[in-house]
Every structure is written in C-alpha cells, then in structure tokens.
Amino acid sequence: MILEKAYEHKEIEKKWMEFWLNSTIFQVGQVVQGKRFSIVIPPPNITGGLHIGHGLQYTLHDVYTRWKRMKGCTSLWVPGMDHAGIATQYIMEKELAKENVTREQLGRDKFIERVWQWAGAAMDRIKFQLMKLGSSCDWSHQHFTLNDDLTRAVLEAFVRLYQERLIYRAEYIINWCPRCLTALSDLETIHKEYSGKLFYIRYPLKSGQGYVEVATTRPETIPGDTAVGVNPNDERYKVAIGDYVILPVLKREIPIIADEAVDPAFGTGAVKITPGHDPDDFEIGKRHKLASITIMTDSAKMNEQSGPYEGQDRFVCRKNILSDLANEGLLAKEEDYAYSIGHCFRCDTIVEPRVSKQWFVRMKPLAEPAIKAVEDGRVELVPSNWNKVYYDWLNNIRDWCISRQIWWGHQIPAYYCQDCSELTVSVTRPLKCQQCNSTSLIQDEDVLDTWFSSALWPFTVFGWPEKTVDLKQYYPTNLLITGYDILFFWVARMIMMGLKFMNDVPFKQVLFTGLIRDEKGNKMSRTKGNVVDPLEVIDNMGADALRFTLISQTADAMDVSFSRNKVQGNRAFMNKLWNVSRFVLMNIPDEFMVKPLRAEDLSLFDRWILTRTNEIIQEVDHNLTYYELSKAGNLLYHFIWNEFCDWYVEFSKPYLNAPDEKRKETTLNVLAVVLGKILKVLHPFTPFITEELWSIVKKLFKEDKTLALTAMPEYVETEVFAESKEEITAIQDVISRVRQIRAEMNIAPQKEVSCYVKIAEDKYGELFTYALPQILFLAKLKEFFLAAEFPADKMLVKDSAPCAHIGVDLLESVDRDKETARIEKEISKLEKTLNDVTAKLIDKNIIEKAPREVIESFQNRKDETQLRLNRLRAHLHDLQK
RNA sequence: AGGCGCGUAGCUCAAUGGGAGAGCGCUACCUUGACACGGUAGAGGCUAGCGGUUCAAUCCCGCUCGCGCCUACCA
Structure with a gap:
C-alpha cells in the first residue's frame, strides 16, 4: 500500500474521530480488575465554545489518559460541562434583548426552559470540539452540573453542611453586582487598579467649633455614614472621641469613635464610617453597634436614604455631592490617588458592597484538613511552588457567600413558612412546616454559586451520594489538570469538599498549566479580538499538529x-x-x-x-x-x-x-x-x-x-x-566533514569525488570499511581510501575529526586562498578551545580541587584538540609552500 | 504592602556548577525515486547589570534595573 505523497489531516482526522465516537473502546467496564487511572475534566462552561486554553488542558488530559491506557490501566476520563450560572444567564439575557424581551417578562420557568435549549446546543458543540481534539473520554460517563442526578447530590451536600452548621444564612456585607443584580463571592470580584481621587471633606463639629477632616474616595456614600473613626492613640483626636459631628449634606449627627483599624498615618487620620457600603466599615460598625444604612437601590442608584440625591446613579451622585460640598466650603481639597476597586468577574461592572441576607459556607473548619492534605502529601501540587499560595489563601480564608440572585442554577433547598416564618432545609420539598405544620411554604428564590457544585464534581460524577461501584473504583481520582488561575476557585474547594464528604482527597496530584497568551504575550480576550479558535487551527493545520x-x-x-x-x-x-x-x-x-x-x-x-x-x-x-x-x-x-x-x-x-x-x-x-x-x-x-x-x-x-x-x-x-553510539558518531563525523568541505568549496551536489582518511586509531579502519557503502552514499563519494599518508601527487582539501584526518580530492584545482581562509578559521576556533582547556589544566587550584573525571575530560579534550590542530597547521603549511 | 515568576541568538523558548542549544526567521547551494510541510552547509549570543560563594557561575546566594502575575479590609 502506497501512502499519499503528503499528509492530509482533514479526511484522516474525520475518519478516526467518527471511529472513536461510534466505538466503545474508551468506555470502561462496570467492574474492573487491575490498575486504574481516573481523571475528571475541569468542566468547560456552556457559555461558548472551547478556546485554546481548553485546547491545552484537554490535550494534556488526553495524553495522560491514553498513556495510562497503553500502560495497562483501565483509563477513565470523565467528560462533562458546567452550567455557569451568572455567565450563562448574562448571555441569555443578551440573547433575549435582541428579541426585546426581558427575563422578567418571560418569567422564571419559561426563561429556564430557554436556557436549557441553549445548554443542549452548547453541550453538543463542546462535545464535538473535544472530539475534534482527539479526546478519548468515556462519553457514557458524561455529566452536566444541572442534570437531575448532580442536582440531587448538590442539594444533599447543601443540606448536610447546613445540618452541621457549616452553612448558615446571615445578614452581611457582600459584593453586589448592580448589573447582574446578584451577590458575588470574593473570588468573583476582580480588583483592578483605578486612578481616582482622594477627597478631603470637613465634617463640622456639633459644637460649631471647627471640624474634623476626613479623607475618602467615595463621597457619594456620605448619606450612609454613621460615624467618624479615629485611632484611639492618635493624640490629635483624643479629645474629640465621643463628641459628635454634623454629617455634611444631610445634617445628621454622628459620633466620633475610636477604633484600632483606623490608620493615623493615612489621609487626615480620620475616616468616615459607612457600614452599609464598605466591608471594613461594616466590621467597625459591628464592633461599635453602629447603624448600617443602605443608601442605594439594587442597581446602585441612590435611594430614599440619600435625601436630595435619591434616584441618581452613584457616580452622578458623586459629582453632585462634591459640587454641593464645595459650595458649602466643606471640600478641603482633592488629590490624585490610585487604588484598586472591585469589578464583576463577568460583566466588569464596578461592584457595590452592600448589606444583605445571604447564604454562606463556614470555611475555617473545611480549610484546615485541606491544608493538611497538601502538607502531608496526600495531594501533590505540580509544580510545588503553588503550595505556598495555596496555604496562604486557606490560612486567611473568609466565609464563602454561595447564594446568587439569579434563576439559572441549583435553587437553594430552603423553605420558609408563610405562617410562622420557620426555615426548613431539605433535599425534597417538605410537605409542611416542621414548626407549625402549615403547608404554606415558599422555597428560597436564590440559586447556589456554580462553583459550589463544581467543588463536588470529583465525586458527584461517580454517583455520590449513592455508594456506587464507580465511586469505589475511581475515587479518589489520580490526577487533576487545570490552570493555576483556578487554584482557589476550584482546586482548593474540591479538596475541602472531597475531604468533607468522601473523607478522602479528590485527586492525588494536581498538574497546573500556564495560561495561553497570544503571539505577543498578551492575554487573549474577546474584546481584544486576539482569541485563537482551536477549531480553526485544527482545520488548517490538523489536531495532531496543534496538540x-x-x-x-x-x-x-x-x-x-x-x-x-x-x-x-x-x-x-x-x-x-x-x-x-x-x-x-x-x-x-x-x-x-x-x-x-x-x-x-x-x-x-x-x-x-x-x-x-x-x-x-x-x-x-x-x-x-x-x-x-x-x-x-x-x-x-x-x-x-x-x-x-x-x-x-x-x-x-x-x-x-x-x-x-x-x-x-x-x-x-x-x-x-x-x-x-x-x-x-x-x-x-x-x-x-x-x-x-x-x-x-x-x-x-x-x-x-x-x-x-x-x-x-x-x-x-x-x-x-552501548558501543554502537560511539561508532556511529565516528561515521557521522567523517560524512559531515566531507559534506562541509564540499559545501564550502562549492562542489556540485551530484558530483562524486574521492576521499582519503588517515585514521586516529586502528579500530576505525575496520569500522569505515564496514560502513563504506553508507559513507560513499551519504558523502557522495566515488572512492574512499584508508591511507597511511595522503598521496603526495594530489591536491587535497583537508579537515580533521577526532577519529580521522580527512582529505578530499576535488579533482579540480584548489583555490588556495579560499582553502587557506577556511583552514585558518577552523584553526582559530581550535586554538581558542585549546587555550581555554590548557589554562584549566595548568591551574593548580583546579588540579587540586576538581574531581578526577573532570580533569580527565579536560585532558582528553586538550589532546584531541591538539591533534586536530597539528594536522590543520601542517595542511596550512603545505598550502603556503 | 506582601508573595510568585520571568529577563539566554532577530522572534518564541530550552539547557547545564566544568566545551551555550532547538524551532521559526535569515544566507548559500540542491526539485537526488519518503518528504520542497524537503535536503546539505552556514551566519548569529561578553546568557539584563553589580557584588558574593566556589578551583570553576548562564546555573547557587544577595542587591539593582526592567517586565508579568497573584493575594490584601491602605479609607
């Protein structure tokens, strides 16, 4: 069978992709014997197609899955996708907007129905892309985080954590996206450097005798101020503590309080306290039992608490307040100031810290065993320099806000009694209130953070909470491969949840990949338009080449x-x-x-x-x-x-x-x-x-x-x-030297010439005789002679290799100048080597302190170089006669 | 502020305590029956800077400069 002259990937890849799709060779059996290898996919989300970063990660998955399979393991790669609550909802809303429909107009059920249609198509597309890449997943194990089985598992996990008081509901300050209209976790809030201003504002003392000057970046939150804070040890303000100031604009009286958290060195040393819209102030407010006032609507417009500013957008309000303060003479000064500010990970809107009632996971008790698992090596991070980052995050971990005010996701299994307001948490809908037996129960409207279900992925895909055969056979998985960017988002949380629910780590090793940037090293992003579509690359150059x-x-x-x-x-x-x-x-x-x-x-x-x-x-x-x-x-x-x-x-x-x-x-x-x-x-x-x-x-x-x-x-x-390698090197050297001479002397490639060699050791005679057919063929020689001396009547172009001195008879007159130049160039190279190595060999320090093998290697190099140099010098001498 | 990483040939990146490499690009020659998506030969680097450890540093340590990333409650 004769192959086509060039490899055409398109037809061939299509053929094997279909074969793999239609066969069951990558499906693992129900009960398996022997070694096992299991790996779960970091589920791509259904918002779009796979990008080149996925391409890298899934290629590595496939390399290991296939490698382990060929090494005799039952090798299982579990594929699947996740529902990406906020992101998917965002995209669906944009789709609906094209039809001039809002999700509210559609209603929750109809909206969810629409998203399912979208999800179905997206999952097909992702599966197709994975197949195009050559992925040897077991598709009979495919999962989706919102399918019934996983949903049940997610709710089960929620209920168990609630029962152990590891999940609680509380009023707390959280990151709020005024565009997505939902709470975000700390990790979903992206801090970016922002060039803003620091405003110095005078808060008149109640007594009318002067004022306290505070520094703030957010004057629009003044209506929410319930105190001014100073450091208890700050001499400047000691007498003022306990006094009151008049809040500018609203003219409310607020106290001056002392709190260690206030840095006397920053700004004026006095700070406005806004517990309703600042995380630090919220904590200070709790310590001092200050009122917390929410001054904005959920879409970050000023509300009725803001007096004259009601109805204004927060940034419009900022301008207006500043101008009002200036008019009143209360704006002392403003200066340029760079600080970081939180943005929504999905829509990039500036988040608004906001107090609201949300569900949280208590993280400390979960984090401790997760730290230990890496410390004692039950989970190994590769490369291990991520350990430090991992420990640092877990040691300083804060509770995780898991409720989201959106529709697409796992609805929180909490039910409120309409009659006695008792809360019942249950996987299935309770028939009646556990407190008053009322049947008038309403389920919490919120859904869970997508990452909550992702954290459970390594065991829910195997059928947890049922004690399935899969779970027994494939958990813990062997390896997790993912980008270092989701070390906290996902890896750490999986370890915590695995230890919690399975009493064992979810994977033994974690291989982190880097991020893929464009050719110039920039991050790829849709807005920059520099994203690479793996399917396009595959179509043009083939999946194998890409992989x-x-x-x-x-x-x-x-x-x-x-x-x-x-x-x-x-x-x-x-x-x-x-x-x-x-x-x-x-x-x-x-x-x-x-x-x-x-x-x-x-x-x-x-x-x-x-x-x-x-x-x-x-x-x-x-x-x-x-x-x-x-x-x-x-x-x-x-x-x-x-x-x-x-x-x-x-x-x-x-x-x-x-x-x-x-x-x-x-x-x-x-x-x-x-x-x-x-x-x-x-x-x-x-x-x-x-x-x-x-x-x-x-x-x-x-x-x-x-x-x-x-x-x-x-x-x-x-x-x-072993000995064959040295012999081949000698043969290659001879061939290369002849080729070099031919090239430098511009000998036509098809022209056959003669060659004479003087061998350095007897053994090469036999070797070259043995390899004569190869030497003649590859060096394009007519004749190849082993000679004790070069024939005196021939004008040879010579060179020297460790194994032999080589002379090529070009059968034409040699250009003496050219040959001289060539030899001189090589001589100077060799002289440099010889000088370097000789210097080492006469250096007492080296002789005394370097290991013997190293000295020997220096000596060998010196001898060899000296020998070649002598030959070339002699040749040069002949040329100049 | 703290942490992590990077700085080597025109570009993208390897490597090693003792002679600095690859791919692409570039130059010359070659359509020789596996391959022009090819072959042969070649040019190109005081390994960012300064200091230290060492007999020996591109590699180990410290500092400086430049770049990137992550974490953080600096208003």
Missing part, C-alpha cells in the same frame, strides 16, 4: 505564547512522520512479515537505532511520569527527525538497494520495528496520524488491535548496544 505544539510549549505551569508558526512547524513534523512511514512501506514487499530480531543479524546501524529507540522510550516514560511534557515532545521530535529520518533511514538505503537479501530483510525488519514503536510512543501526543499509520503498519506485525489499545513499548535491555 504537539501545545505539549511542546508547556513547562512548569508557565504562561505560553501561542504561535501559529510553531503549529506550522509541527504540521511539517507530522508530514515528516507520514513520509518516513511512506518510505518504509514503499520498500516493504507484499506479504512481508516482521520476524523477531536476532542480535547476530543486526548491522551496526540497526544496533544503533534500536539502542536509541529504547533510550527514548525510557526517557519519554520518565518525562511523562514527572510531568515534563515539553521535554518528551522535543525528545521525540528530534529523535524521529534528526536521528531516525536523517540518519538511520539514510544509512539503510545502501542496504535496501544492495543484492544482499539477508541484510535487506533485517534492515526492513528494523525499519518496521522502530516505526511501530515510534507510532506507539507518539500516540498519546498525536493520536490521529499514528492511528492511521498503525492501521496500515500493524499488518506487518500480525496485530489487529487499534493503536490506542496496544501496549506501550518498554525498554528492552537486549536491544541496547
């Missing part, structure tokens, strides 16, 4: 710049692999079957490539074990291209074209064996092309399994011949 590029670039969770050029380079690599396979198949006769290799049949070249193949197999295994993905990728790239293709295949050609049938057959055997191993080792990285090639090559081995289900090759000691 291999992503793998080769990822190291130590460092951010990577995505480069189309690199994908192009790897597409060329795929083509190279295709063509070397084509070469092997073209040379193999019909009916040929690979026979077991016998050491005595192997040529030097065979022994060498088998040695290298085994070394690579061992190294790649090591790299994957230690999450050195880019090393593994680069290793394979260079082995396949620069060793197998550039050298072994070329060495093999003279044998394939020679009459020695036995030699030819062994060579074909080795070509097939090495190619087969390459396809297997490469398969987790580039599944499509390797499956396709294997589907043809496998006949040679009388195998019929699909490549994904074959066993990963292992290091075979009997196929390792």
Whole structure:
C-alpha cells in the first residue's frame, strides 16, 4: 500500500474521530480488575465554545489518559460541562434583548426552559470540539452540573453542611453586582487598579467649633455614614472621641469613635464610617453597634436614604455631592490617588458592597484538613511552588457567600413558612412546616454559586451520594489538570469538599498549566479580538499538529505564547512522520512479515537505532511520569527527525538497494520495528496520524488491535548496544566533514569525488570499511581510501575529526586562498578551545580541587584538540609552500 | 504592602556548577525515486547589570534595573 505523497489531516482526522465516537473502546467496564487511572475534566462552561486554553488542558488530559491506557490501566476520563450560572444567564439575557424581551417578562420557568435549549446546543458543540481534539473520554460517563442526578447530590451536600452548621444564612456585607443584580463571592470580584481621587471633606463639629477632616474616595456614600473613626492613640483626636459631628449634606449627627483599624498615618487620620457600603466599615460598625444604612437601590442608584440625591446613579451622585460640598466650603481639597476597586468577574461592572441576607459556607473548619492534605502529601501540587499560595489563601480564608440572585442554577433547598416564618432545609420539598405544620411554604428564590457544585464534581460524577461501584473504583481520582488561575476557585474547594464528604482527597496530584497568551504575550480576550479558535487551527493545520505544539510549549505551569508558526512547524513534523512511514512501506514487499530480531543479524546501524529507540522510550516514560511534557515532545521530535529520518533511514538505503537479501530483510525488519514503536510512543501526543499509520503498519506485525489499545513499548535491555553510539558518531563525523568541505568549496551536489582518511586509531579502519557503502552514499563519494599518508601527487582539501584526518580530492584545482581562509578559521576556533582547556589544566587550584573525571575530560579534550590542530597547521603549511 | 515568576541568538523558548542549544526567521547551494510541510552547509549570543560563594557561575546566594502575575479590609 502506497501512502499519499503528503499528509492530509482533514479526511484522516474525520475518519478516526467518527471511529472513536461510534466505538466503545474508551468506555470502561462496570467492574474492573487491575490498575486504574481516573481523571475528571475541569468542566468547560456552556457559555461558548472551547478556546485554546481548553485546547491545552484537554490535550494534556488526553495524553495522560491514553498513556495510562497503553500502560495497562483501565483509563477513565470523565467528560462533562458546567452550567455557569451568572455567565450563562448574562448571555441569555443578551440573547433575549435582541428579541426585546426581558427575563422578567418571560418569567422564571419559561426563561429556564430557554436556557436549557441553549445548554443542549452548547453541550453538543463542546462535545464535538473535544472530539475534534482527539479526546478519548468515556462519553457514557458524561455529566452536566444541572442534570437531575448532580442536582440531587448538590442539594444533599447543601443540606448536610447546613445540618452541621457549616452553612448558615446571615445578614452581611457582600459584593453586589448592580448589573447582574446578584451577590458575588470574593473570588468573583476582580480588583483592578483605578486612578481616582482622594477627597478631603470637613465634617463640622456639633459644637460649631471647627471640624474634623476626613479623607475618602467615595463621597457619594456620605448619606450612609454613621460615624467618624479615629485611632484611639492618635493624640490629635483624643479629645474629640465621643463628641459628635454634623454629617455634611444631610445634617445628621454622628459620633466620633475610636477604633484600632483606623490608620493615623493615612489621609487626615480620620475616616468616615459607612457600614452599609464598605466591608471594613461594616466590621467597625459591628464592633461599635453602629447603624448600617443602605443608601442605594439594587442597581446602585441612590435611594430614599440619600435625601436630595435619591434616584441618581452613584457616580452622578458623586459629582453632585462634591459640587454641593464645595459650595458649602466643606471640600478641603482633592488629590490624585490610585487604588484598586472591585469589578464583576463577568460583566466588569464596578461592584457595590452592600448589606444583605445571604447564604454562606463556614470555611475555617473545611480549610484546615485541606491544608493538611497538601502538607502531608496526600495531594501533590505540580509544580510545588503553588503550595505556598495555596496555604496562604486557606490560612486567611473568609466565609464563602454561595447564594446568587439569579434563576439559572441549583435553587437553594430552603423553605420558609408563610405562617410562622420557620426555615426548613431539605433535599425534597417538605410537605409542611416542621414548626407549625402549615403547608404554606415558599422555597428560597436564590440559586447556589456554580462553583459550589463544581467543588463536588470529583465525586458527584461517580454517583455520590449513592455508594456506587464507580465511586469505589475511581475515587479518589489520580490526577487533576487545570490552570493555576483556578487554584482557589476550584482546586482548593474540591479538596475541602472531597475531604468533607468522601473523607478522602479528590485527586492525588494536581498538574497546573500556564495560561495561553497570544503571539505577543498578551492575554487573549474577546474584546481584544486576539482569541485563537482551536477549531480553526485544527482545520488548517490538523489536531495532531496543534496538540504537539501545545505539549511542546508547556513547562512548569508557565504562561505560553501561542504561535501559529510553531503549529506550522509541527504540521511539517507530522508530514515528516507520514513520509518516513511512506518510505518504509514503499520498500516493504507484499506479504512481508516482521520476524523477531536476532542480535547476530543486526548491522551496526540497526544496533544503533534500536539502542536509541529504547533510550527514548525510557526517557519519554520518565518525562511523562514527572510531568515534563515539553521535554518528551522535543525528545521525540528530534529523535524521529534528526536521528531516525536523517540518519538511520539514510544509512539503510545502501542496504535496501544492495543484492544482499539477508541484510535487506533485517534492515526492513528494523525499519518496521522502530516505526511501530515510534507510532506507539507518539500516540498519546498525536493520536490521529499514528492511528492511521498503525492501521496500515500493524499488518506487518500480525496485530489487529487499534493503536490506542496496544501496549506501550518498554525498554528492552537486549536491544541496547552501548558501543554502537560511539561508532556511529565516528561515521557521522567523517560524512559531515566531507559534506562541509564540499559545501564550502562549492562542489556540485551530484558530483562524486574521492576521499582519503588517515585514521586516529586502528579500530576505525575496520569500522569505515564496514560502513563504506553508507559513507560513499551519504558523502557522495566515488572512492574512499584508508591511507597511511595522503598521496603526495594530489591536491587535497583537508579537515580533521577526532577519529580521522580527512582529505578530499576535488579533482579540480584548489583555490588556495579560499582553502587557506577556511583552514585558518577552523584553526582559530581550535586554538581558542585549546587555550581555554590548557589554562584549566595548568591551574593548580583546579588540579587540586576538581574531581578526577573532570580533569580527565579536560585532558582528553586538550589532546584531541591538539591533534586536530597539528594536522590543520601542517595542511596550512603545505598550502603556503 | 506582601508573595510568585520571568529577563539566554532577530522572534518564541530550552539547557547545564566544568566545551551555550532547538524551532521559526535569515544566507548559500540542491526539485537526488519518503518528504520542497524537503535536503546539505552556514551566519548569529561578553546568557539584563553589580557584588558574593566556589578551583570553576548562564546555573547557587544577595542587591539593582526592567517586565508579568497573584493575594490584601491602605479609607
């Protein structure tokens, strides 16, 4: 079978994608024996398609899933998606806006129905994208956070935490998005640097004798002030403590209080206290039993508490208040001031801290075991420099606001009695109030933070709270792969919840990936328009090329710049692999079957490539074990291209074209064996092309399994011949030197010349004689002579390698100037090396203190360099005669 | 403010306590029956700066400069 001349990924990827989709080879059985590997997907959300960052993460998932499968594990990758409450609702509202409909007009049920339609389409699209990428998920295990089974589990978890008082409902200051009209957790509030102003405002003393000056960035919250705070040790204000000031604008009396939290060095040392709209002030207010006044509506317009400003947007109000203060002479000064300000993670609106009744998870008791799990190694973070960040966050953790005032999500299973206002928390709707038996119960309107359900993902996908076989077999999972950006959002919370509900960690290792940036290192974002669509890249250059590029670039969770050029380079690599396979198949006769290799049949070249193949197999295994993905990728790239293709295949050609049938057959055997191993080792990285090639090559081995289900090759000691490497190096050196001379002397590539070598050691005589066909072929030589002395009657162009002194007879007059220049250049290089190494060898300190091996290596380098230098100097001398 | 990371060839990035590499780009030659998504040869770097440890530093330590990110209740 002859392959097409170039690798065309489109047809082939389509073929294997359909095969994988329609077969059950990636489905794990109900009850499995032996080693297991399980990994759950960080569920992509249904707001849109996958981006290139997903592409990286899911490629790594697939590499490990396939690798473990080929290493004999029952390998399960659980796919799924999450419902992304706020984000999805945001998008749906925008969709509805196109139809001039609001969600309120539609009503909750109809709205949810619409979102489900959207979700269905989105999930299909994501599944398609995952398939395009080559993902070997078990689709029979697919989950969605809002499906009935997971919903039940989420509610169950909520109820249990509530019963243990780890979930509570309280009035508290939270981050409020005035656009999404919902509470946000601290993590969903993105702090950004903001160039604003610091305003100094005078609050007149009640006595009428002067004023206290406060500094604030938010004058519009003045109507909410219920005190002015100073530090108790601040001499300037000691006498004022307990006194009252008149709140500007509203003319209300508020006390001057003392609190340690006030920094005397900042501003004027006095601060307005607004418990209703500032988290710190809220805490101070609690300590001093101050009133908390909410001065804005839920969409951040000033409310009736703001007197004349009622109805104004908060930023309009700021301007107006400032101008009123100025008119009254109460605005002392303003100065430029940069500070950070919270924004909604989804819609980027500036959040408004606001007091409201919300549901919270008590985090301290959950965080402690999670810290311990990483400390004692039950969970290993890779790379481990994330440990510190993880500990730091958990040690300073605050309670987690989990209620959201939206419709799309898990509705909180809390029911309020309309008659006695008793609260009942229950997975299923209670028939009557537990207190008064009233049947008039209303469920809490709010839904849970999406991340609450995500935190439960590693066990809910296996059927929790039922004690299922899956749960027993696949929990804890082996590995979690995700971006470091959701260490807190997700990883830490999963560990906490896993320990809480399963009494065991959710995964043993966490591999963090970097973020993918554009070619210039900028963050990708839809607004910048620099996002890369993985499907477009796959269509143009192939999924394997994309995968291999992503793998080769990822190291130590460092951010990577995505480069189309690199994908192009790897597409060329795929083509190279295709063509070397084509070469092997073209040379193999019909009916040929690979026979077991016998050491005595192997040529030097065979022994060498088998040695290298085994070394690579061992190294790649090591790299994957230690999450050195880019090393593994680069290793394979260079082995396949620069060793197998550039050298072994070329060495093999003279044998394939020679009459020695036995030699030819062994060579074909080795070509097939090495190619087969390459396809297997490469398969987790580039599944499509390797499956396709294997589907043809496998006949040679009388195998019929699909490549994904074959066993990963292992290091075979009997196929390792250490001495072959040095011998091959000598042969390569001779060939390279001749090629160099030819190139520098502008000898036409097709012109065959003669070559004379004076070998450095006897053993090379035998070696070069053995490799004569290869040397003649690859150096494009007519004749190759082993000589004690170079023939005196020839004008040779000479060079020197460690194994031999080489003279090439160009059969034309040598340009003496050119040759002189060439030799002088090389001499100067060698002289530098010689000087460096000689200096080391006469340095007493080094001689006395450096290890013996190092000294020996210096000595060897010196001898070798000296030898080559002598030869070239002699040659130069001859030239100048 | 604290923490983390980065600074190596034109670009994107590797590497190692003892001779600095790759991919792309660039130059020259070559359409040679696996491959022009190719081949052969080549140019290009006082490894950000300063100091320290060491016989030896691109690598280990400290400082400086530059860049990026994360955390934080600096009004």
